[in-house]
Amino acid sequence: MGQDPSAPRRTWFLSVILSSLLRDGAFKNWTYFNKLCEMLIGVTDSMTFSQLRTVMERAEVSLDSLKTEEDLTDFQTKVLESSYGTQHIQGAVYEASTDPNVAQVELPRSFTFLGQKFVMDSWVLGELVFDKVMYNGQKVGRRVPSSLDVAFAVFQNATLYMISTEG
Secondary structure: OOOOOOHHHHHHHHHHHHHHHOOHHHHHHHHHHHHHHHHHOOOEOOEOHHHHHHHHHHHOOOHHHOOOHHHHHHHHHHHHHOOOOOOOOOOOOOOOOOOOOOOOOOOOOOEOOOOOEOOHHHHHHHOOOOOOOEEOOEEOOOOOOOHHHHHHHHHOOHHHHHHHHHO
């Protein structure tokens, strides 16, 4: 069962609606709260209202200008031409080919009100599972990182020393 091809366009349209509803004082309050969260936790791993507004300004898009499917498709293209909304943390399960010649899964673009924050441990663990791990030119089918993977990610080569001395 495939995804509805109009779903991404609808998502970007709804993001423009939300941005249009978040006016003046509300936008200022959201900005303060988002900056506080980013300072305490980490940067948002999705497109923010500020970034969405930048794309909208560059594309000369407003809620009133999005009247047809073609308008939405054009706006979606502008979003995809920017780097905004690119995710680095895998927040869901994605299907990937076991064929090493097929490119790795590219995470979808995302817009959120107060999205997941980028934290290093989430990124590291995401890099230790299928389809990011290659061995002898083949993708390694790993669904969950091992404790040894985590130790190596944290302590690097010192992990090898710890394992070899514990015997």
